[in-house]
Amino acid sequence: SLKGIIWAGSIMTIFVILFALFGMYIKDSIEPLALQNNITTSNGLRPFNDFFKIENLVTQTDLRVCLGLIFVGLIMAAISTADTFLVVLSHSITTDLLISRNSKDLGRIDEKANIFYGTIGRANIIIITFVVIIVWNVLNYFNLLGDPLNLFYVAYSVQYSLLPSLIFGIYLKRKSTNSAIYSIIAGIIFTLFIGFYFLPKVQHGNLNSHLFMRPDQWLGLLPFLITIISSIFYLIVNSIKSK
Numbered sequence: 001s002l003k004g005i006i007w008a009g010s011i012m013t014i015f016v017i018l019f020a021l022f023g024m025y026i027k028d029s030i031e032p033l034a035l036q037n038n039i040t041t042s043n044g045l046r047p048f049n050d051f052f053k054i055e056n057l058v059t060q061t062d063l064r065v066c067l068g069l070i071f072v073g074l075i076m077a078a079i080s081t082a083d084t085f086l087v088v089l090s091h092s093i094t095t096d097l098l099i100s101r102n103s104k105d106l107g108r109i110d111e112k113a114n115i116f117y118g119t120i121g122r123a124n125i126i127i128i129t130f131v132v133i134i135v136w137n138v139l140n141y142f143n144l145l146g147d148p149l150n151l152f153y154v155a156y157s158v159q160y161s162l163l164p165s166l167i168f169g170i171y172l173k174r175k176s177t178n179s180a181i182y183s184i185i186a187g188i189i190f191t192l193f194i195g196f197y198f199l200p201k202v203q204h205g206n207l208n209s210h211l212f213m214r215p216d217q218w219l220g221l222l223p224f225l226i227t228i229i230s231s232i233f234y235l236i237v238n239s240i241k242s243k
Contacts, residue, residue: 023047030054043205046149048074082132090124144196147203150219154195157222161187164231172238179238187230195222 026047034041034053041050052071058064094117099109109117139145164187165180201208201215210218218225 026050033057046147086125086128086132089128090121093124094121142200143203144199147199150199150202153219154191154199154222157195157226158188158191160223160226161191161230163227164234168231168234168238176238176241178241179234182237183230183234186233187226190229191222191226194218194225 030050031041031043034050037054037057039053041053048070052067055064055067058067098120099117136145139151144151161184165183169180198210198215198218201210202219207214207216213221
């Protein structure tokens with residue numbers, strides 16, 4: 001596990017540095033070029049979008065090929081992410097909620113049960129796909145899809161609601177399942193509320209302070225805030241259960 005963490009952390013750090021350098025390149029080279037040609041940019045909020053706004057200004061074949069490769073890479077990354085999301089979520093529902101309740105050993109499932117659970121898994125993927133389409137249309141209706149990076153950041157922050165349950169579950173002797181459940185639910189609710197409350201303000205360039213912080217700062221601190229909120233709920237519920 002330690003070796004895996006070191007490798008994964010190192011690779012992620014490299015890509016974070018590359019992404020930061022790419023943002024600097026956009027700010028230093030692409031934005032001035034766009035402004036010279038009266039092209040409106042996102043002012044750093046959506047660097048990939050700004051990158052493709054200059055496609056009509058690029059005449060060299062090699063640069064146009066690079067633009068095309070980046071575009072194809074982004075599309076394939078989106079498809080890969082969606083595929084992984086659907087498979088993992090379906091597997092979690094089928095294995096954690098169904099199989100684990102009916103069978104103690106996954107290796108002892110007979111062929112008939114295996115076919116049954118496989119069918120359930122495929123049905124889950126279809127249902128989840130329709131749910132994703134519905135959510136997409138809701139977000140599109142409220143104009144929340146125009147800022148994919150910050151939208152992804154809100155969705156990514158949801159997982160930090162799991163962190164307190166993991167840490168307290170290891171180090172607290174008196175722990176309860178309900179403490180973890182309420183903590184995670186509270187974290188998810190507050191993540192979505194804070195995220196989608198400030199996301200439109202960030203999209204519209206609102207820099208007014210709300211409780212001593214700007215909207216972009218609220219989004220930037222979202223993982224930390226969710227960890228604190230989930231921790232508070234865990235400790236409160238755990239204290240009540242202990243008494």
